[in-house]
Structures are given as structure tokens and as C-alpha cells.
Amino acid sequence: MANIDTQKRDSKVQNTLGNIKEDKNTILELYEDMLLGRNFEDMCAQMYYRGKMFGFVHLYNGQEAVSTGVIKCLKSYDYVCSTYRDHVHALSKGVSANEVMAELFGKETGCSRGRGGSMHIFSAKHNFLGGFAFIGEGIPVATGAAFQSIYRQQVLMDSKELPVTVSFFGDGTTNNGQFYECLNMAVLWKLPIIFVVENNQWAIGMAHHRSTSSPEIYKKGTAFGLPGIAVDGMDVLAVRKVTQEAVARARKGEGPTLIEALTYRFRGHSLADPDELRSKQEKEAWINRDPIKKLRSYILNNNIADEELLNQINTKVKNVIDTSIDFALSSPEPKVEDLYKYIFAD
Template sequence: MDNNVTLPSKLYDTDNMDVNTMLDLYKDMLLGRNFEDMCAQMYYRGKMFGFVHLYNGQEAVSTGIIKALDKGDYVCSTYRDHVHALSKGVPPRLVMAELFGKETGCSHGRGGSMHIFSAPHNFLGGFAFIGEGIPVATGAAFQSVYSSQVLNSSDPMSVTACFFGDGTSNNGQFFECLNMAVLWKLPIIFVVENNQWAIGMAHNRSTSLPEIHKKALSFGLPGIEVDGMDVLAVRKVACEAIHRARSGNGPTLIEALTYRFRGHSLADPDELRSRQEKAAWVARDPIKSFKNYLLNNSIVDEQRIQEIDINVKDQINDAIQFALSSPEPEVKDLKRYLFAEDL
């Protein structure tokens, strides 16, 4: 696909959703965007260290997929994991504290930006190396089948959503795990966040078949392409894939066509992408588009939108204050959390 071409947005399909559900989608996307913008501020003020990869522009994918999951379902992320964690329900306080390296963070300050993890929220973690999380997600999906078929659990089968980028789709783990997932009919959704660039390599220059969803045909699972800038379009295909997985019919590969508005990381000057390309995608901002849809169709009024905006900003400010006031990990606990502790 030509990186300079913008995709026509699919018509919004409310899918019989009520107003509160749509407002939750808007709120979740807005929380992710504001959180990442604050991360950039804190990074440049020296409050965060190491590599920090922001998610700006891709919010419709995280919200559309994860908000369609149940609480007991699993999510496996990449090094661009802050917003995935927020969508899965990890409190902004705990994510921000983790980015500050504080003991109160969801990984007790041991993970930082690229290794956010939360067992209580079934968030399996962010992974620094591309493709590293796909086998982990496949294992999580396998245990769901094992619990159901071997341990005779009466609970509904848990579904795992596995996120990764376009660059990862050329790695061996991707193909091996697609094969296993189909062979064992695992309840997993493989979500390719095709933001058109693998660090500094344009997607259409790095793969012999740019349409990643078509690779599903080789393994016998559905491959779906969706406008990743349209949260309702993403949610619709997610709901279908989740139902398929939970019903025991196996995995789905979803390719969400999206774009990151910032550089690869906050250390990236972002000089490789043209201004024209970036401007074309920014014009299709998923948050602004969905906000206009809600207002233009009289689903909500401007006052309700402003209330959500204020609420989100309050959450971000609270998260910052919590992170700043939280204690650093102590030296005596250096080896803590390496192994499971006795209860």
C-alpha cells in the first residue's frame, strides 16, 4: 500500500450500541491520547528514562478491540503498551507510576515503559522485542482451551487479544503461532496494528505481500482488513472475532490500518516520513472523527463532551501527582519479584 494514500473511512455502524457505550469508547480513546501527551511532557522534563514509545493516532485500535473483550479475557501487547493497559482497565495511576519507576507502579517499577504488566487485569505485558509476545499470547489461549476441555471448567472460554505491528508480520513467531492457533482452534485474535512504518522502514518496502491479512489464507483462518482510524469499524470486526473464538471456532487475524502521529519513540526526530503523509493521516484523527460523529448525529451535546474532557484531564493530573509522590523501590528489594512469593 502506498504510504501517501489515505484510506476512505468506513461508515460508522453503531451496532445497536447505547449512548453510554459509545461515550465509553470516546472516553477511553481520549484518556489514551491525553495520557501519552503527558508522558511526552514528563519524559522531556526528565521524569521518565529509557525508551518511551507513544501510541498517538492508534487509539481506535486499542479501544475498538479491548473494550469489546470481557474482564476475564487476556491482552498481550508490545513495547507501545501504555494505552493497551489503560484500555484493559489498569488504572492511570498505576501505569504512570510504573513509567516513573516507582514501587507503586503496576510492575512495581521493575518494568517501565516497555514492560507494563498487571496480573489482576489479565494484562500479559508489553514486550521489547518484536514478536516476543505472540508465543506468550498463544500459550494464554492454549490454557483457556485446556481449562475447558481437560479441567472441565464451567466458565466461558477466555479469549486472548495479541497486538503487534506490521514489521513483526515478517518474523517466524508470527507464522508458527498462526499455524498452532488454527491447528488447535485456540481462542485468540491476532491484531496487526499496521501503522505503515517499522521504526524507519516503510511497510511496503519491507514485505513481499503488503496486505498482511491475506497471509491468513495460508493457514486457514479468517483474515480481515479494517480501517484502524474508525473505532466502530474496529469494534464490529472485534466482536465477530471474539464470538468466533469463544464459541470454539478458532482464531482470527485482523489487520487494522492506522498511523502513529509521533516518531517511533520520543528519541526519534521523525525525519524519514514526509510532511504530506503525516498531514494526510492526522486529518483523519480517530478521536476527532468520532467526536464529530457523536455531535453531528445529536448523540451527545457539547456540554457532555466537555464534561468528559475535564474528567479525563483530572484523571491524568491525579496520575501525575500519585506518581510524583510515590516511593522509589528500595535496594533491599532488588531481587524481589524474580520468583513467585509464598502466600
């Protein structure tokens, strides 16, 4: 069983819900984005068990404050590199629910033309550099994206604002070599990259505190001179605050930041996982900190919006999800004669 006392780290963890004054439209945008992610994943579970999706499908329920809090700080020309738990990252980056759902159904209208599926969501037009089936696989790709950004500015004399790259990965990945190699390169070259560790306490069936000699991941960048910060990953405004600071630092050419977001996945590792390793007590403790319910309460308690407006947002999101299902079901399958299409650039 994982250590529920992770929350004892709160004295070192950024937790700001209620202490930040964002404008009404921003707060409601964050709420809608988190709600879209949650509803999308719930629908994915339904479709998977109905046999509409195949292979492994890893859902994001519970971690929405991280995706929304980070990605909604970025601009369209910034880059995001994801993991195999990539649907919600793509939605936050602007990839449409239609394109993501169609991809999960393996349809030609999917964002990867039905060739990628759940773990390989990709969209060039949104600078979403893909999900990756193997842990740590996306970190070098993100590091490369950050390198080309600074190369364009310093060598090719591109006068545009410096694009920032965000690399998402889990706690289990931080015990792998790619993580440390890329931290070293990012600091060495002052790359505009933000490393975001979504520490959901479990690497498949391995509890985080049992797999590392140093459980506080944000401290692991110290050896490379990398700023590290821990944040409450169930608090979207706290995540947003530390991300804004990291983005500003990166754009000014001051280099990378390591953010450890303490969060929790409400479902098993994948939809094929019976989730028997985690205790009921542990799951309930984290579910009681549901980031969407937390933000909803904040909105109502601070008179940012009323129940009627929040219900309208909920209805809007459900309509988007229903439309994405209709779109995916009615979309064509890839043609057999196109089996080798898209393997090489034209």
C-alpha cells in the same frame, strides 16, 4: 516515504462509522477511553522531556481507535498481550492511570513495582500479560494463554465461558517467524485468540510496503486456513464491529481470527526519534483522519451528546491524568535492598 495510497484499499477494508447503532453510553465510553489514551500519552511526552521518565518511551497517539475498539469488546477474564507501545492497551484493559504512570516513573506503586518501565507494563489482576521490548515476543505468550484457556475447558472440564486472548503487534512483526508459527498452532488447535496487526505503515524507519512482498497482511493467514480481515483502524466503530465478530467466533470454539487495522502513529517511533523519515504530506494526510475527532463529530452530528457533555468528559480525563502525575511524583522509589524481589515467585 510510505505509500499514502494505502487508503485505496478501502474497498476491501471494513469502514462503518455512521452505519452502526451503538447505545449512547457505549459510544461515550469509547470516546472517553480514546481521550484518556491520547491525553495520557501527551502527558508522558511532557514528563519524558522534563526528565521524569528514562529509557525508551513509545507513544500511541493516532492509534487509539484500535486499542479502544478491540479491548472494550472483551470481558475482565479475557487476556491481552501487548508490545513496547503498551501504555494505552493497559489503560483500555482497566489498569489505572495511577499504576501505569507510577510504573513509567519507576516507582514502587507502579503496576510492575517500578521494575518494568514503559515497555513492560503488566497487571495480573487485569489479565494484562505485559508489554514486550522485542517485536514478536508477545505472540507466543498470547498463544500460550489461549492454549491454557482451551485446555482448562476441554481437559480440566472447566464449565466457565471460554476466555479469549488478544495479541497486538505491528506490521514489521509480520515478517518474523513467531508470527507464522503461532498462526499455524492457533488454527491447528482452534485456539480462542485474535491476532491484531496495528499496521501503522512504519516499522521504526522502514516503510511497510518496502519490507514485505505481500503488503496486505490480512491475507497472510490464508495458508493456514485462518480468517483474515482488514479494517479502518482510524474508525473505532469499525474496529469494534469486526472484533465483536472475532470474539464471538473464538468463544464458540471456532478458532482464531487475524485482524489488520490500518492506522498511523502521529509521533515518531519513540520520543528519542526525530521523525525525519516520514514526509509532512503523509503525516498530514493521516492526522486529518484523527480517530478521536472523527468520533467526536459522529457524536455531535447524531445528537448522541452535546458539546457541554463532551467538555465534561474532557475535564474528567484531564483530572485523571493530573491525579496520576501527583500519585507518581509522591510515590516511593523501590528500595535498594529489594533489588532481587519479585524475580522468583514466593
